[in-house]
Amino acid sequence: MFQIKTVDPDLVGQWEGTGTYAGGSAAFVWAIKPSAATDLLIVESLRGTVKTKDGLPQLQPIKKKGQRVSVVAIYDHGFTTTDGKTNLRWSKLHPESTEDPQL
Numbered sequence: 001m002f003q004i005k006t007v008d009p010d011l012v013g014q015w016e017g018t019g020t021y022a023g024g025s026a027a028f029v030w031a032i033k034p035s036a037a038t039d040l041l042i043v044e045s046l047r048g049t050v051k052t053k054d055g056l057p058q059l060q061p062i063k064k065k066g067q068r069v070s071v072v073a074i075y076d077h078g079f080t081t082t083d084g085k086t087n088l089r090w091s092k093l094h095p096e097s098t099e100d101p102q103l
Contacts (some may be wrong), residue, residue: 007036024063 015030027043046069048061059069060080073080078091 007032007034010033 009014009087012034013032015028015032017028017030019026019028021028021042021044025045027045029041029043031039037051045062046059048059048064050059053070054059056071056074057070061067061069067083069081069083071079072082076087080087080089082088
């Protein structure tokens with residue numbers, strides 16, 4: 001593995017794309033910096049239904065049999081899920097107010 005020394009200035013920035021990842025649809029965000037450092041984020045989409053198992057919510061994807069995303073911890077304004085491999089921490093997004101704050 002090696003890192004290129006320079007990057008064409010036309011490639012610098014944040015790029016978005018869609019495609020397939022792990023057998024499902026996904027969105028990709030790729031940030032390329034002038035230093036040639038890069039970050040790639042893959043966002044996989046899952047559709048399904050939420051059911052309760054042992055008192056905790058669980059997502060059962062429609063197309064992926066056997067795969068489940070289970071809530072393992074609930075805390076103020078969020079929760080943590082696991083699919084058996086990856087733990088993700090979720091926080092509820094609050095839409096930004098368009099009004100000026102009161103002084």
